[in-house]
Amino acid sequence: MVLEKHDLKTASSPIGKSVPRVDAYEKVTGSAVFADDIQFGPALLYARIKRSPLPHALIKRIDVSKARQLPGVKAVVTGQDFPGYIGLYLQDRHIFCRDRVRYVGDPVAGVAAITEEIAEKALELIEVEYEPLPAVFDPEYGASPEAPLIHPDLGQYKVAPFIFPKPGTNISNHFKIRKGDVDAAWKDCAAIVERVYRIPHVQHVPLEPHIAVAKVDEKGHVTLWGSSQSPFAQRNLIAMALGKSQSDVQVIAPYVGGGFGCKAGVTMEALAVAIASKVPGHPVKLRLTREEEFHTAFVRQGVVLHIKMGCDRNGKLLAMENRFYWDGGAYTEYGVNVTRAAGYSSSGPYEIPNIKTDSYCVYTNHPVGGPMRGFGHPEIHAGIEQCIDELAHEIGMNPVEIRRINCLKENSILVTGGKMHKTGLLECIDKVAKAIDWGTKTTPREPNKRRGKGIAAMWKAPAMPPNAGSSAVVKLTEDGKVIVEVGGQEIGQGSFTVAAQIAAAALGVPFEWVRVAGPVDTKYSPYEWQTVASRITWSMGNAIIAAASDARKQILELVAQAWNENVEDLDIVDGNVISYKSEESRSLKDLVIYGLPRPDGKGWMGGPIVGRGSFMPTYITGLDPETGQGERAVVHYTTGAQAVEVEVDMDTGRVTVLRAVAAFDVGRAINPDAVKAQMEGGMIQGISTALFESLRLKDGIPQNSSFVDYRIATSTDVPLELETIIVEVPQDDGPWGARGVGEHAMVPTIPAIANAIYDAIGIRVSEPPFTSEKVYLAMQEAGLVP
Amino acid sequence: MGIHRISLTINGDFHQVDVPSNMTLLQMLREKLALTGTKNGCMAGECGACTVILNGEPVNSCMVLAAECDGSDVITIEGLAKNGRLDPLQEAIIAHSGVQCGFCTPGIIISARALLDRNPSPSLEDVKEALVGNLCRCTGYHSIFSAILEVAQSQHK
Numbered sequence: 001m002v003l004e005k006h007d008l009k010t011a012s013s014p015i016g017k018s019v020p021r022v023d024a025y026e027k028v029t030g031s032a033v034f035a036d037d038i039q040f041g042p043a044l045l046y047a048r049i050k051r052s053p054l055p056h057a058l059i060k061r062i063d064v065s066k067a068r069q070l071p072g073v074k075a076v077v078t079g080q081d082f083p084g085y086i087g088l089y090l091q092d093r094h095i096f097c098r099d100r101v102r103y104v105g106d107p108v109a110g111v112a113a114i115t116e117e118i119a120e121k122a123l124e125l126i127e128v129e130y131e132p133l134p135a136v137f138d139p140e141y142g143a144s145p146e147a148p149l150i151h152p153d154l155g156q157y158k159v160a161p162f163i164f165p166k167p168g169t170n171i172s173n174h175f176k177i178r179k180g181d182v183d184a185a186w187k188d189c190a191a192i193v194e195r196v197y198r199i200p201h202v203q204h205v206p207l208e209p210h211i212a213v214a215k216v217d218e219k220g221h222v223t224l225w226g227s228s229q230s231p232f233a234q235r236n237l238i239a240m241a242l243g244k245s246q247s248d249v250q251v252i253a254p255y256v257g258g259g260f261g262c263k264a265g266v267t268m269e270a271l272a273v274a275i276a277s278k279v280p281g282h283p284v285k286l287r288l289t290r291e292e293e294f295h296t297a298f299v300r301q302g303v304v305l306h307i308k309m310g311c312d313r314n315g316k317l318l319a320m321e322n323r324f325y326w327d328g329g330a331y332t333e334y335g336v337n338v339t340r341a342a343g344y345s346s347s348g349p350y351e352i353p354n355i356k357t358d359s360y361c362v363y364t365n366h367p368v369g370g371p372m373r374g375f376g377h378p379e380i381h382a383g384i385e386q387c388i389d390e391l392a393h394e395i396g397m398n399p400v401e402i403r404r405i406n407c408l409k410e411n412s413i414l415v416t417g418g419k420m421h422k423t424g425l426l427e428c429i430d431k432v433a434k435a436i437d438w439g440t441k442t443t444p445r446e447p448n449k450r451r452g453k454g455i456a457a458m459w460k461a462p463a464m465p466p467n468a469g470s471s472a473v474v475k476l477t478e479d480g481k482v483i484v485e486v487g488g489q490e491i492g493q494g495s496f497t498v499a500a501q502i503a504a505a506a507l508g509v510p511f512e513w514v515r516v517a518g519p520v521d522t523k524y525s526p527y528e529w530q531t532v533a534s535r536i537t538w539s540m541g542n543a544i545i546a547a548a549s550d551a552r553k554q555i556l557e558l559v560a561q562a563w564n565e566n567v568e569d570l571d572i573v574d575g576n577v578i579s580y581k582s583e584e585s586r587s588l589k590d591l592v593i594y595g596l597p598r599p600d601g602k603g604w605m606g607g608p609i610v611g612r613g614s615f616m617p618t619y620i621t622g623l624d625p626e627t628g629q630g631e632r633a634v635v636h637y638t639t640g641a642q643a644v645e646v647e648v649d650m651d652t653g654r655v656t657v658l659r660a661v662a663a664f665d666v667g668r669a670i671n672p673d674a675v676k677a678q679m680e681g682g683m684i685q686g687i688s689t690a691l692f693e694s695l696r697l698k699d700g701i702p703q704n705s706s707f708v709d710y711r712i713a714t715s716t717d718v719p720l721e722l723e724t725i726i727v728e729v730p731q732d733d734g735p736w737g738a739r740g741v742g743e744h745a746m747v748p749t750i751p752a753i754a755n756a757i758y759d760a761i762g763i764r765v766s767e768p769p770f771t772s773e774k775v776y777l778a779m780q781e782a783g784l785v786p
Numbered sequence: 787m788g789i790h791r792i793s794l795t796i797n798g799d800f801h802q803v804d805v806p807s808n809m810t811l812l813q814m815l816r817e818k819l820a821l822t823g824t825k826n827g828c829m830a831g832e833c834g835a836c837t838v839i840l841n842g843e844p845v846n847s848c849m850v851l852a853a854e855c856d857g858s859d860v861i862t863i864e865g866l867a868k869n870g871r872l873d874p875l876q877e878a879i880i881a882h883s884g885v886q887c888g889f890c891t892p893g894i895i896i897s898a899r900a901l902l903d904r905n906p907s908p909s910l911e912d913v914k915e916a917l918v919g920n921l922c923r924c925t926g927y928h929s930i931f932s933a934i935l936e937v938a939q940s941q942h943k
Contacts, residue, residue, distance in 0.1 A: 020880055027888030028876040028895060030823015030863035037822035205923055207827045207835055207889040257825070257889030258923050290828040492887030492924045677883040677925065684926030707832035707921065715917040718927045 012574055014501040014511035015736050018673035021497045022516060023255065023490055033254045033519070035211045035227045040283040044213075045074055047275045047286040048119035049268075050109040050126045051296065052101035055137075055365035055700030056150065057130035059099055064109060066125040072118035075278035076126070078109045082274050084241035087333025088233065088265045090165065090172060091158040092151060095241060095270045101130070102150055102330035103365055104700050105296040110275040112284050135365040135700055139325035140304055142170040142362040150330070150363040160465065163336045164625060172328060173336035173361035175343035177415055177628035180354030185319035189310030191394035197305040197383040198767045199750075200694035201327065204300070204372055205712050208257025209293040212269040214276035215283040221248045222273055228253040229264040229489050230530040235522045237266045238273055254519040256491040260685075261371035263491070264532045265334045267297040294705035299695055301335055301369025302327035303342075303376075305383040311391050315402045322346050322357040324380065328369045335369035336361045341463030342376030344623075344633055347415035348384035349425055349459035350406040355415055357628070365700045371532060377460045377747045378686065382768060385456040385751030389758070399755065400433045403457050408639065417629035424665030424727035425639035429457055431725045435661040436643035448650045451658070452760025455643040456748035461634035462533035462740065466620030470536075470543040471526035474503055474551045474611040480575055480589030482509055484547075485517040487528030488540040493742045494674040495536045501670055502541045502735055506548035508572030509588070526612075534638065534740025537670060539615055541735035546613025555592065558606040562596045617733075636731050638739050640664030642683065642748045644719075646756040650785055653776025655757060657687050663725035664744055668737035672726055675741055679724040682745020688713035690750040692769050792856040796821070797865025805852040811845075812836045814852035815862060823863040823892045827921070834920030837893035838862045844900035846919070863892035866899060874940065875899055878933035886924030894920045898934045908938055 026032035064076040079098035085091040097108050109126050113119035136142040136150060147170055151157075155167030165172045186192060212226040222244065228234055231251035239246045256263055272286040288297060306323040324342060328335040343359035392402040404426060412420040436453055444451050462468075473485040484503045490496040500514040517525065528540060552572060559577045560567045569581040578585045590596075595606030623630035645659040662679045669675040692711040696703040704710045730737025750768050757775065758764050765778045779785045788807045793800070796819070805814050812829075815821040815838070824847060827835035831849040838847045839861040866873040875898050878884075885891050894917060901908055901916035908916070913934050917927065 018883075021883075021885060023888065024880040024885045025872075027885045027891050028863075028872065028879050029867050030821075030892045032888050033822075034825070034889065036826065037816075039820055205921075207833060207887070207921060207923055208825070209827070256887060258887045260923070290830060290832075494886070673883045677886060677929065680928055681886060681924045681926040684928075685923065706830065707828055708830075712921060712923065713926075714921065715914040715927045715931075718914075718931075722926070722928050 013505045015505045015670055016668070016672065018671055019497065019501060019511050021494055022500050023496055034208060034257050035213065035225050035254055036287060038213065038225055040213065043282050045112040045114060045279060045282045045284045046116040046119050047110055047112050047272055047284050048116065048123055049107045049271060050123045052097065052104060052106040052108055054101060054130055054132055055104050056133040056135035057101050058133060059097060059101060059108065059128060060131050061129040062109060063127040067111060067122040070118065070122045070125060072114045073111060073122045074114065074282065075112040075275060076109060076122065077275055077278055084243060085158070086237050086241040086266060086270055087331070088237065089160040089163050089337050090333050092172070092333050093331040095274045103367055104702065105367065106330060107271055110271055112275050112279050136170060137364060137366065137697070137700055139327040139362040139364055142364050143325055143360050150365065162340065162622065170363040171360050172332040172363055173339050175340045175359040175628065176626060177343060177346060177355055177357035178626065179415060179417065179629060182319050182321050182354045182356040185354040186310055188312060189318050190313035191391050192308065192310040193387045193390045193394065194308040195383065195387055195766065197307070199303045199305065199379045199382055200768065201302045201367065201697065202300045202689050202693045203294050203695050203710065204260040204262035204298070206258025206260060206262060209290060210263065210268050210288040210297050212272040213283050213285045214272040216273065216277045216280055218280050220244065223250045223252065224269060224273055225252045226269050227256050227263055229256060229259045229491055229532060231489070231520050231522050232487055232527055233530050234266050234269055238270050241270060242273065250521065250523040252519055252521045253489055256489055259491040260373045261532065262298045264371050264530055290707065291705045294695065294710060295367040295702040298370025299367045300372035301329060301338065303379045305380060307383045307387050309387040309391060311395065313395055315392065315395060315397045315405050317350055317352045317406045319354040320347060320352050324359040326361045326369065327364050327366055328361045329364055329366045331368045332361050332363060334371055337463060338369065338371060338376040342380045343628065344416055344461065345377060345459060346380060348381060348388065349408050349457045349639055351408055351412040352415065366697055367702065373685065374460065374743045374747045375463050375533065377458065378689065378750060381456065381458050381747050382750040385748060386754050386764065389755045399455055400429065400438055403429050407457060408459065416623055416633035418632050421636060421732065422729050423637065423639050424729035425457065427727050428639060428641040428663035428665055431663040431727065432641045432643040432661045435723050435725065436645060436659060438643065442645070444647055449647050450650060450760045451645060451647050452756045452758065453643065453645045454752045454754065454756030454759055455641060456752040456755060457641040458744060458747040459637045459639045460744050460747055461637045462535040464529065464533050464535060466622065467616055468529035469614060469616035470528050470539040471614040472540065472543040472547040473526050474507065474547040476588065476592035476609050478589065478593050480587055480592055482507060482514045483517055484514060484544060485525055486540055486544065487520055487525045488536040489520055489531035490518065491531055493678060494671060495531065495540070497674060498537050498541065498670050499544055502544045503548050506545045507552055509575045513575060534742040534744065537738050537740055538734050541738060542615035543613045545735055546615060547611040550613055551609050551611025554609050554611065555588070558591060558596060559586065561605060562599060564599065636739055638664060638666065638741055638744050640744055640748070642752045644752045644756050646753060646760060648757060648760045648775065650779070653772040653779060655691055655770050655775055657719045657753065659721040660687065660719045661723045662745065663727055664741050665727040665729050666741045667731040667734045667739040668728050669726045670736065670738050675726055676724040678742050679745045680722055683722065683749055684713050684718060686746035686749025687717065687753065690753040690768050690770060692771065694769050790853040792853060794855050794858045794860060796860045797862060807853055809852045810848050811850040811852050811855055812847040815847060821862055821864055825889055825892060827889065834897065835890050835893045837896045837920065839896060839900050844897050863896055866895065873899065874937045875934065878937045879930065882929045882933035884925055884930040884933045890920060890922045894922065894930060902938060906938060906941055910935065
């Protein structure tokens with residue numbers, strides 16, 4: 001984005017300042033409104049969902065007659081009422097199952113009643129007869145020709161042009177990289193490491209469970225209130241599934257109590273709308289229980305990684321071969337793109353001349369895989385970053401050095417064929433190595449403990465369609481203050497604060513003068529694709545700059561006419577229009593609503609100022625489907641590194657992270673404290689997935705869908721020392737050079753810890769989470785402990 | 787199902803409420819009184835988002851029956867700021883970037899308030915212990931510890 005003159009002045013600019021969050025006051029006082037806090041009055045009905053107890057079966061019969069007769073029940077719906085398909089990249093699901101269930105938890109019927117208890121009781125009265133089918137619980141088996149087909153209609157589904165399903169199999173996307181000559185390159189390698197990593201399913205665990213409240217009026221117009229990262233995508237997908245106009249579906253999305261991807265796209269919202277369509281005029285509330293939250297919304301899909309990596313005797317990476325089998329679950333409408341994105345980054349943050357990747361998205365009878373913070377990258381880095389560590393040890397090289405040699409630098413050739421832009425990756429690696437005192441050993445607190453250090457690097461691009469767009473509106477009030485309308489969502493990452501900072505700086509008013517128009521409402525807010533992919537600061541930020549620049553242009557042209565001056569001599573500083581030439585000054589409040597009198601006194605000019613702006617990347621070229629090579633695969637890459645020091649208890653196998661350090665190249669930190677908050681929170685979420693988290697599935701049945709059984713990091717699991725380092729190598733098209741960092745913060749954590757455990761005890765536990773039990777058993781197997 | 791008329795004080799205000807036998811304190815606060823600052827994260831006493839101070843002690847309000855609260859004194863997140871002035875804990879949480887999505891924030895601030903009320907000089911370990919029942923998925927807790935310890939120190943000045 002080309003910045004105008006005023007943007008270059010920084011004296012009063014809020015860019016780069018850690019202003020307090022605009023939503024903090026509401027959130028600490030309890031007045032912030034989340035979807036479940038909205039009051040709907042006595043017409044409100046409560047919905048519950050009848051779910052499949054089987055992982056894979058045909059529905060032979062559903063009888064809802066008894067449920068319908070229960071006093072207090074207002075509607076019972078099944079898949080027969082809703083024939084449409086729904087899905088973001090691959091339309092492979094119905095709102096309710098019609099002829100087949102594909103995972104434990106698949107919705108088969110829905111009830112609306114006057115209380116939640118009555119709705120729950122009605123579920124027990126719904127009779128469903130199933131014919132069980134053989135099921136698939138392993139992605140490698142699922143990809144094989146012997147596996148039973150989960151989606152026989154795969155060939156008929158609508159699919160995005162960059163997704164490649166294989167009809168007649170369970171493979172819903174096959175992404176390929178064919179670069180150089182891998183087979184020939186192995187013979188030049190001095191060391192080769194070939195490993196298999198199994199990364200388990202994990203869940204996002206937002207503290208606020210999914211909730212949707214839907215109302216359909218007599219004309220069929222839909223209003224949907226929900227906890228949503230994607231109000232516009234929900235409008236679009238629900239309208240298409242129900243055969244409605246997008247203009248007749250209004251999605252209102254207040255603050256999101258944690259998203260991490262699970263509230264992107266559509267998960268349970270269409271269920272509420274479908275049920276509400278049978279009780280016109282009544283708002284219908286569907287709120288997932290914590291148990292449902294664990295396995296009926298999105299999960300982070302499991303994956304089996306086969307990685308082979310080779311380097312020469314100087315540590316230079318020569319070849320890499322990857323096969324990723326993603327456990328996509330019952331529906332992969334969103335998950336297919338995770339597997340594509342992982343393929344795009346399958347070299348890790350390194351330049352490798354010869355590389356072959358096959359990333360397969362495989363249907364299984366497991367919970368539905370979807371986007372989660374990092375979008376496939378924490379998973380693949382968990383393998384790649386251990387492999388490169390092993391290579392370093394094999395050739396006797398320092399793990400930091402092998403990363404320094406191979407990491408992407410400006411003009412490095414990427415795995416997808418294009419060239420790397422300017423990046424601070426090397427600086428990030430060096431800074432975390434220094435911060436963790438790489439190369440020195442510290443003494444454990446007790447004799448039965450051993451310590452080790454580990455490092456891991458990462459890269460990730462926003463994974464999205466090539467033409468995902470943002471828009472913004474900047475308007476002013478009678479007293480010259482500013483309201484910014486955006487469609488990007490505040491999910492805790494600080495997007496509204498950054499929006500206000502960017503608007504203030506681009507227009508030329510104090511930060512405190514800006515209000516962000518929330519909640520996002522698809523009827524009134526400007527369009528935003530989705531709040532995902534760490535793209536909002538960058539993409540929505542650019543739209544806000546465009547909108548503020550438009551407003552600014554209108555203001556300056558008006559004043560130029562009034563003062564008989566040139567626009568070039570005018571500026572807006574601290575809420576006043578000033579002239580560098582005549583040194584005149586006039587407050588915005590004097591002119592942004594009522595205009596100005598004409599110089600000759602005859603009438604008025606100007607009028608209410610409204611600036612509009614859009615942003616959409618226009619330069620993504622797409623990749624050859626056979627080779628995965630192209631000119632420009634993605635918009636940009638955020639890079640970074642983490643290093644940790646761990647202590648392993650030899651008596652129990654318990655791993656404790658003592659120190660953790662993160663450095664990411666964010667281009668430009670619009671709000672440094674907010675950036676550091678992302679780095680800290682992401683690192684703890686990463687530590688949690690590394691040490692504790694796994695959604696255990698036995699024959700497709702979730703075993704630990706509660707906080708007691710599915711442990712996440714608590715206050716007592718936080719390292720004593722956390723350090724976050726901001727690196728700033730500006731992005732050419734980012735607002736003041738900014739790019740995103742929300743997801744990246746948890747990408748390198750699992751391998752950094754795995755490498756540190758190896759440094760401590762000489763053992764690689766290849767499958768996270770690295771629980772006490774698993775580590776102890778591995779130590780036992782290695783003869784380290786009796 | 788029986789309906790009980792209970793009287794209690796919430797944030798200093800007297801209330802009389804008719805509650806069914808099986809209604810929790812959390813449901814009563816949110817659904818009967820529209821005090822929605824107290825959050826519902828799990829309905830099982832496992833996440834701490836619904837923490838309130840009941841007769842001086844922090845409790846998960848989803849695990850307490852409303853009917854049991856007759857004659858009780860309850861403090862919720864809405865009761866901490868007085869006359870537009872934030873509790874020092876609320877100010878410190880803002881200053882230390884201890885808020886992200888904000889859903890766990892009310893429960894965390896209430897637990898921290900209860901801690902400082904019973905132990906004005908907590909150690910870091912005391913703080914961690916007091917918050918172990920309050921899950922946060924966004925912040926990583928670190929900034930929240932700093933905020934609470936800072937308030938504890940400034941109280942002594």
